[in-house]
Amino acid sequence: MDTPTQRILTDEMIAEIREMYKHFPVKRAACIEGLKLIQKHHKWVSDQAVRELAEVLEMSPDEIDSVATFYNLIFRKPVGRHVILICDSVSCWIMGYAEIADYLKKKLGIQFGETTADGRFTLIPICCLGTCDRAPAMFIDEDLHRDLTVEQIDAILERYP
Amino acid sequence: MEQPLTQHIPKDGGWLHLKDYEKVGGYQGLRKALKMTPKEVINLVKDAGLRGRGGAGFSTGLKWSLVPSPDQVPGPRYLVANGDEMEPGTFKDRLLLEGNPHQLIEGMIIGAYAIQAEFSYIFLRWGYQNAEKAILQAIQEAYEAGYLGKNILGSGFSHELSMHTSVGRYMCGEETALINALEGKRANPRAKPPFPVVSGFFGKPTVVNNIETLSNVPHILDKGVSWYKSLSKCEDGGTKLYGVSGKVKRPGLWELPLGTSFREILEEYAGGMRDGYQFKGALPGGGSTDFITAEHLDVAMDYNSVAKVGSRMGTGTIIVLDDRTCVVGMVLNLEHFFAQESCGWCTPCREGLPWTERLLQAIEEGQGRMEDLKIFDDLTRYMAPGHTFCALAPGAMEPLQSALKYFRADFERHIHEHRCPWK
Ligand SMILES: Cc1cc2nc3c(=O)[nH]c(=O)nc-3n(C[C@H](O)[C@H](O)[C@H](O)COP(=O)(O)O)c2cc1C
Ligand code: SF4
Ligand code: FES
Numbered sequence: 320m321d322t323p324t325q326r327i328l329t330d331e332m333i334a335e336i337r338e339m340y341k342h343f344p345v346k347r348a349a350c351i352e353g354l355k356l357i358q359k360h361h362k363w364v365s366d367q368a369v370r371e372l373a374e375v376l377e378m379s380p381d382e383i384d385s386v387a388t389f390y391n392l393i394f395r396k397p398v399g400r401h402v403i404l405i406c407d408s409v410s411c412w413i414m415g416y417a418e419i420a421d422y423l424k425k426k427l428g429i430q431f432g433e434t435t436a437d438g439r440f441t442l443i444p445i446c447c448l449g450t451c452d453r454a455p456a457m458f459i460d461e462d463l464h465r466d467l468t469v470e471q472i473d474a475i476l477e478r479y480p
Numbered sequence: 481m482e483q484p485l486t487q488h489i490p491k492d493g494g495w496l497h498l499k500d501y502e503k504v505g506g507y508q509g510l511r512k513a514l515k516m517t518p519k520e521v522i523n524l525v526k527d528a529g530l531r532g533r534g535g536a537g538f539s540t541g542l543k544w545s546l547v548p549s550p551d552q553v554p555g556p557r558y559l560v561a562n563g564d565e566m567e568p569g570t571f572k573d574r575l576l577l578e579g580n581p582h583q584l585i586e587g588m589i590i591g592a593y594a595i596q597a598e599f600s601y602i603f604l605r606w607g608y609q610n611a612e613k614a615i616l617q618a619i620q621e622a623y624e625a626g627y628l629g630k631n632i633l634g635s636g637f638s639h640e641l642s643m644h645t646s647v648g649r650y651m652c653g654e655e656t657a658l659i660n661a662l663e664g665k666r667a668n669p670r671a672k673p674p675f676p677v678v679s680g681f682f683g684k685p686t687v688v689n690n691i692e693t694l695s696n697v698p699h700i701l702d703k704g705v706s707w708y709k710s711l712s713k714c715e716d717g718g719t720k721l722y723g724v725s726g727k728v729k730r731p732g733l734w735e736l737p738l739g740t741s742f743r744e745i746l747e748e749y750a751g752g753m754r755d756g757y758q759f760k761g762a763l764p765g766g767g768s769t770d771f772i773t774a775e776h777l778d779v780a781m782d783y784n785s786v787a788k789v790g791s792r793m794g795t796g797t798i799i800v801l802d803d804r805t806c807v808v809g810m811v812l813n814l815e816h817f818f819a820q821e822s823c824g825w826c827t828p829c830r831e832g833l834p835w836t837e838r839l840l841q842a843i844e845e846g847q848g849r850m851e852d853l854k855i856f857d858d859l860t861r862y863m864a865p866g867h868t869f870c871a872l873a874p875g876a877m878e879p880l881q882s883a884l885k886y887f888r889a890d891f892e893r894h895i896h897e898h899r900c901p902w903k
């Protein structure tokens with residue numbers, strides 16, 4: 320049985336969540352903001368985090384999870400040190416997304432949704448990044464890389480140790 | 481040529497701060513609006529012929545007029561700026577959000593005044609970090625200057641504005657789904673009626689408008705109806721942000737008179753096709769619009785003209801298909817997106833889109849049958865407007881149906897040759 324020794328939500332985080340729902344008629348309105356806050360501190364949202372947030376917002380863990388799993392950018396599994404989000408939508412596809420994606424998979428030795436054995440990179444396909452005139456494009460963490468060619472990939476990856 | 485929405489955006493990638501925005505006429509529209517009655521503001525925007533830039537082209541003034549007045553329905557009401565922008569191939573609101581946040585904020589305050597809303601929200605998609613930073617600072621500047629908060633410019637009107645950054649789902653752009661997301665819920669749409677103008681955010685009257693729509697509003701108030709109409713080449717008013725992506729020489733985004741011809745945008749602004757590539761077709765306004773082809777090159781890019789050739793202007797961001805790209809592959813890519821982003825609430829969409837994707841996958845891999853093409857027709861009927869809770873499913877079928885109409889031979893070649901001829 321899992322007995323959580325350390326809580327995920329610190330007192331400061333709970334205070335921040337309370338501040339969020341103060342402005343709304345119901346506490347559960349802070350659900351998405353709460354999930355974002357957890358992910359900001361922990362990079363992903365564990366089952367324990369879901370249970371703790373449920374207590375604060377007076378919701379059931381399943382209700383929290385139904386929200387968490389709905390959104391593309393809430394991670395319910397651990398991710399690597401760096402998250403690569405590669406756009407697989409139509410303009411990037413026309414401009415050579417498949418070549419870039421294949422190269423990344425080969426170079427990192429992983430498929431979509433997986434993390435490298437050394438925990439360095441997680442590779443995830445994502446929809447349109449709103450920069451279609453500079454396709455193909457991908458995010459690594461908070462950095463947007465555009466006009467990608469296969470030749471540039473090695474040098475870009477090196478910047479993320 | 482006048483480009484009121486974009487001409488003052490700094491070219492260095494920064495944004496127009498309050499002082500510089502005021503120097504070029506910023507917040508003059510708001511000053512004028514606050515001297516008018518809310519009803520006069522609504523009528524002015526209606527007369528200007530501003531139509532929603534979020535895709536459906538609904539008259540903005542008309543939408544505002546549908547909000548019950550505080551005498552009819554007392555209590556809070558809300559305005560929401562829709563900055564979800566996740567339609568594939570669409571990148572227009574980004575420029576306005578990153579470069580000219582005060583123009584949006586001013587438009588929102590004017591809209592809020594017109595419907596007498598005390599609160600408004602900017603709903604921002606994820607991944608626009610520069611926009612997020614600019615907007616947060618701009619909101620701060622506007623509060624400090626007295627454009628937001630209590631008793632704005634001594635008018636007696638008070639308004640609070642804040643921002644929510646989304647965690648990513650195409651559905652969040654649909655206005656009722658967006659309202660659910662703002663309430664912290666799953667972004668499933670709501671059954672309509674009631675429409676959000678009557679019952680929206682926490683059950684209160686709520687107007688949802690696109691970023692580009694609201695960015696037009698300050699200029700209408702400041703410079704008037706006839707000036708606004710003179711900007712356009714068609715019966716509706718204003719300029720439009722047009723974008724082009726695909727195998728053209730200069731992909732990009734330009735603010736041009738509403739009704740500029742497709743040919744002019746493609747050839748003069750985007751520089752025509754890259755060497756070695758031929759134009760084959762295009763989705764004129766994002767992933768959920770019908771293909772147009774070479775025979776439609778001279779169509780004017782406005783709501784009514786594009787509708788006349790069987791498509792929609794949508795978001796006005798054009799995705800070009802060239803002769804060396806497989807149309808089956810392109811449509812497969814789009815249907816994969818729609819199947820994945822479907823919220824799963826209605827059966828025709830939840831079941832029909834993955835089925836559509838699988839059939840296209842089979843055709844692309846050379847395993848298709850001629851009967852499959854007929855199944856697409858059936859699926860289109862199951863997902864027709866009115867059969868689903870939102871426009872995602874009917875929109876998803878637009879590129880496929882039109883591809884079958886114009887490029888049927890390409891589908892048949894895949895089936896007969898048992899392979900993709902473009903690979
Ligand atoms: C699946 C789906 C996604 C949508 N995404 C957006 C969007 O990202 N931005 C937007 O302004 N409108 C979007 N819309 C349209 C909105 O529902 C709504 O009509 C629009 O925001 C109204 O603004 P307007 O009247 O100013 O055009 C979407 C609609 C659907 C069905
Ligand atoms: S049409 Fe699709 S996306 Fe829209 S409500 Fe129905 S299932 Fe959800
Ligand atoms: S399609 Fe990739 S950024 Fe829009």
